[in-house]
Amino acid sequence: MKKEINLRKYLKSNYPVENYGANRHISIKKFHDLGQGIKLDSNDVVRYVYLNELWHANAWIEGGRIPIGMASSYISDVRDGTFTPDENLIHNSPIALDGPELHGVFKGEIRGLTMLGCTNNGKKILDLHEVDRYVEDGAILSFCKKFDVELGRRFKGKVICLKIKDIRDLFQAIDDQLPVIGRLEDCLYTEDHQRNHFLKSIDDSWQEETRMFWKIAEKVEVELPPGLAEVAGIIN
Incomplete structure (x- = not known):
């Protein structure tokens, strides 16, 4: 009989997170207290993030540091997975x-x-x-409105999907650490030429993306508090 694996325990034991800033307090301010920078198209605040490595999940679940890359890192000559020619x-x-x-x-x-x-x-x-x-660059984090194994495969290179319990809490935990006020919005899709960080080609609509964006000049690292995410499933 196939042994059932507790993935949360597996990640914690095999990919321990360094104790970054153990004495540092990170304040999570609720969206309805702040009312700034957030624009979601429904009351559903659950989102999903697809990751390239199993061990990356630990920082999201247990707390720890994560990198936030630049939008320009997703530019490509052709549309392929998460890469697009009109990013930025x-x-x-x-x-x-x-x-x-x-x-x-x-x-x-x-x-x-x-x-x-x-x-x-x-x-x-x-x-x-x-x-x-x-063209305008900035730091971005991208999320999806649903968990689906086939969708995860289409993103290419993804091995695990995490459920973000409340995307507003995650956004505020990150936004509090950065020097500019960011934006959290569901992306819209168009068949015409118009573009911005949250308005993308209809050819990308399969991604069902929710995006965080900060207008800063270089990639950063931030510290996540524990409890914001849990495992949704494995992509295989």
Whole structure:
């Protein structure tokens, strides 16, 4: 008969977490007390995180330090798992500023552009008000709205999924340690050209992503308190 394994005990015994900041108090402030930086599309606060290594789970479950990488680390020439070609892109305009209607007109970054009554090669261009197209980096953590083994395989390289009991508590525990106010939002998906850190291509909609974002210049490490997560399942 196959032996049943207590995964929580297995992780703790085989991948011990170093005692980071044992005397340090981390305050977890509830969203309804703060009301800032959080935008979820429902009252469901449970989210899931898919990890690349079993031992990574220990810090999330028992408490410990985790790295938060930069959004730019997910840029790729093609869509593949969690990698996309338009990560970091901020494109806020009713028409594509790099599209055929304005081909060759703009080079480099565009921020806060207003164009009224303009033409290109004799053709009138749609009036534009405060439009943008530029690249902006920052630190991100990505989560999913559901646990599904097939979904985990599609993310590629993931071996374990954890259930985050209340994504707002996790966000506040991290946000308290960083120098800027972050954002926690469910991602939206579009078929057009517009993009931002929480507005992605419809081709990425299978990810069902909830994202945390902080506008900082380099990756950081933060300390998680215990009890925010538990094992949802193994990806095999």
